[in-house]
Amino acid sequence: MNSAKKYIAEIIGTFVLVTLGCGTACAVGCDSASGSGYLLTALAFGLAIVAMAYSIGNISGCHVNPAVSLAMLIRKQLSVKDFIGYVIAQLIGAALGCVVLGVVFGFDCGFGANQIQEGWTNGTAGGALLVEIVLTFIFVLAIIGVTSKMENTAVSGLVIGLTLTLVHILGIALTGTSVNPARSLLPAIFAGGEALSQVWIFIVGPLVGGALAAVVYGALESKKDA
Numbered sequence: 001m002n003s004a005k006k007y008i009a010e011i012i013g014t015f016v017l018v019t020l021g022c023g024t025a026c027a028v029g030c031d032s033a034s035g036s037g038y039l040l041t042a043l044a045f046g047l048a049i050v051a052m053a054y055s056i057g058n059i060s061g062c063h064v065n066p067a068v069s070l071a072m073l074i075r076k077q078l079s080v081k082d083f084i085g086y087v088i089a090q091l092i093g094a095a096l097g098c099v100v101l102g103v104v105f106g107f108d109c110g111f112g113a114n115q116i117q118e119g120w121t122n123g124t125a126g127g128a129l130l131v132e133i134v135l136t137f138i139f140v141l142a143i144i145g146v147t148s149k150m151e152n153t154a155v156s157g158l159v160i161g162l163t164l165t166l167v168h169i170l171g172i173a174l175t176g177t178s179v180n181p182a183r184s185l186l187p188a189i190f191a192g193g194e195a196l197s198q199v200w201i202f203i204v205g206p207l208v209g210g211a212l213a214a215v216v217y218g219a220l221e222s223k224k225d226a
Contacts, residue, residue, distance in 0.1 A: 003085060009056040010089035013064035014182055016052055018097025021045035022112030022187055026105045038172055046165030053157025065180040066090055067210030071140045074214035094186035102190065111187035113195035114176040114202045125201060128175045132205025135167040136179040140213035178202035
């Protein structure tokens with residue numbers, strides 16, 4: 001597959017994720033006190049991934065997430081060149097999504113940016129970092145596992161989307177749930193303020209979690225094959 005087509009697919013996929021996921025957060029609220037808004041936001045992110053997995057998955061693999069791309073790089077399923085291209089494409093897609101959100105909701109809408117949530121009694125930078133590492137580990141482990149066997153192709157997009165929904169159900173009340181540096185960085189840049197000062201958590205945490213998932217799954221594969 002032509003690399004340019006893969007990068008375009010990643011731009012589209014990340015654009016859709018940010019527009020629909022972060023857009024839902026802007027529209028209905030994503031804090032745990034919002035009830036249905038909380039669940040709608042979790043579902044929006046998960047369903048966006050389902051839609052993209054079955055539309056661009058056969059073109060780029062539908063990473064739409066630097067943490068996923070890093071895991072695939074570690075597993076040698078992605079070249080260094082394509083890793084860089086994927087990440088740049090994902091950032092472009094996220095930026096385009098933020099522009100759309102700004103036009104639709106106003107450029108003071110918050111853009112669904114991740115932050116340590118005020119309602120989280122024990123919320124600290126260290127705690128938020130741990131949450132993002134754990135949630136991303138779970139998410140990326142599911143991606144690697146379900147895509148490692150060809151017979152799972154028909155259900156892989158659904159499993160990945162439901163897993164993203166699942167980690168959002170817990171994480172929204174804590175960090176707003178990132179598990180995706182591109183999804184966090186551009187909304188933070190557009191939102192500014194506290195979101196931008198905390199964005200390092202939502203870059204480092206997902207990248208560490210994704211790398212750990214790749215290493216752990218690789219170790220489990222080795223033991224199974226031994």
